[in-house]
Amino acid sequence: MDVKKNLIALLGLAGFIVMADNWVVSPILPAISQNLNIDIAKAGLLISAYMIPFGIFQVIFGPLADRYGKKQIITFSMIAFTVVTGLCAFGSALTSLAVFRALTGIFAASVMPISLALIGDVFPLQERQGAIGSFMGISFLGQGLSMVIGGTIAFFLNWRGVFAAYSVFSLIPTILLLANYKSLPSEKHPDSKILAPYKKLLATSKSLLTYILVLLEGIFIVGSFSYIGSFIAQTYHYNFFYIGLIMTGFGIMTVIGGRLSGKLSAKVGARTVLTLGLLCASLADMIIYYLGANLILLILGIAMLGLGFIFTHSTLLTRATEFAQKARGAAMSLVAFCFMGGGGVGTAIGSRLIATYGLLQLFIIYGAALVATLFLSYILIRGRVVGINEV
Template sequence: MTTSPTMLRLMGLAAFSSMASMRVCDPMLVALAQEFHVTTGDASAVIAAFAVSYGVLQLIYGPLGDRFGKVRVIIGATSACAFFSAATAMAPGLAVLVASRAGMGAAAAGIIPLAMAWIGDQVPYAQRQETLARLMGATVTGMMMGQWFGGVASETLGWRAAFAVLSALFLVAAVLLVRQMRVSTIVPAQAGCSTGPAAAFSLAAYLSATRDLLRIPRVRWVLAVVAVEGALAFGTVAFVPARMVNGFGLSASAAGGVMVLYGVGGLLYSLFARRWLALLGERGLALAGGTLIAVGLLLLAWAPVAAWAIAGCFLAGLGFYMLHNTLQTHATQMAPQARGTAVTLFACLLFLGQSVGVMLMAASVDRGWLAPVFTAAAAGVLVLGALVARSLRPHLHG
């Protein structure tokens, strides 16, 4: 293993695939509802199942990464993703599809958060936000492609083809990571690997370590904030394609194309993260991010024409990654002595929050309450951005 750009790029490929798999179902909801003769809200169980298992399994991957090495665990998780993607492609009904998506989320949970923690081990704090932003570029691109290809595949090749392609992509990433690990040379501790035999997992020790982390006020604050962010900002994203299809008459592929703009906003942030950080500072990024998300959600809720809603999708994406990248950076520093566990707790709360948001949105979309709920989420995230901006304080670099 190596800290060279090659290893970072391969982790980016795995992260790209993980995020694509996470968001690929968003533009499929209407098509899945029609195929399985259920409501759009019922079909959204494929998203909630992924989010719940993704969040809960963070509690396992954190200590595994700390004990056995983050890169090794990422390789195992990527390989499992290839298997579950193939199983999803062959699901005979909605119940099996939901179960296989839950397995997919459980496997994907070991990729992006541990890659973040690995960067936290390797990169000094002063350069960490920029490096995390590069990883974010891969995840955002994966989100964009997943949302676009999910819509296109559901209309042309069939939704199953999307999962078959994802399975192949995960397999390629896993093989390349294994090859890179074998041909490179590095001190094991540098790679985030154990330097000796791994101790057996102790539930009591893990619970004790988690309890110690939760005693730290800053840890509790960051985890609470990211859970609310997940519900308000991330939970609403899953229903933007449904809003575009049902509200403006767009096709599934066109709605998936609109969602690409959400990712474009995030990609734009990742490309200019250094400049915006220098210009606005962390507090300015958090405040601007919350404001842009709120404006984007309001446009999506009340726009009289599709063009305004499309602009809102872009603004919401740009704002989300401004706010979330700031929180990510502080998550890598909130408990350096147990960074893998701390960062995966962070991801756990993000996706548990998202699952709550998805379930609330599922109830609202079937009742025609989408616009009011989007409005409430906009107000909530505006307040959240202001609170985060007020709470941020300088950290020691290094």
């Protein structure tokens, strides 16, 4: 196996499955509620049962990968993820299904940070942003397609068939990881501690400021994305299949933007790409606010949000890979934790904003916040990262 040529495809496929699974419960929640004879509010606990351990274990798997080996941890996690995803299809009550979803969230948490750390190990800095952008693009295409995939399977089978199908899908990257296990790179640092790298990363100004930007990116970009489906349903009254189809514009542009980000960064600089990303995401929110009633312009806005996201996130992730070599897993876990945590905070704040001002106003508020984040990035991001690699 040519590691540099195939690693992105292999990790991207694992990321695709995990990110698709991340959102799969939303479109099938009514079916689960009806089948298990519970109200929709109780069924909604299944989303929390997944998201809470998914967020917490982001910061645990990174140090474990640094200590015991990245390929060892990610391979074990994908095997376990495949098994417990399949078990979800046999959940006979809310409790058992919630336990299986919690286990799914735990093992899914390993994939993104460890994949990014592996990319940081394999790709030199000048190639890294393009590699990260491609990986993130493939992964978030899974998120963009999750509603279409889940809704289609549930339509032809049932909600249990969705989990069974995802378990089968996840066999593909799992088998590929096992088949290429020997050729995958793996550095071990047995002296690595769980909390020590985090203390050093958060105590160093350049890394701390980058994590703040990742948190803000998660709040405002993921927070916006979380309610696009609701906006489409409210404005156009489409079913989940059509909603998911429209939202694939986000995923498609993350793939395209991921391929472009590295080349663009080499030509105009990472700071310019970060600026373009935040500006693009802000304009996307404003297009949805002012012109979202026009379907073509709505799709354009969703696509621009995907492009803005991948330009912004790939730049910040590339920067984060420079923070530590011996504790790169921890550095990337902290990025993933800030991003996913920010997304959760942004979604929660968005819920309150919608209750107070209405769904449409959320996009103009978050669009303005992204402009403020852009100006903040000029203050916080200055030059290359130095003096952190001893972490």
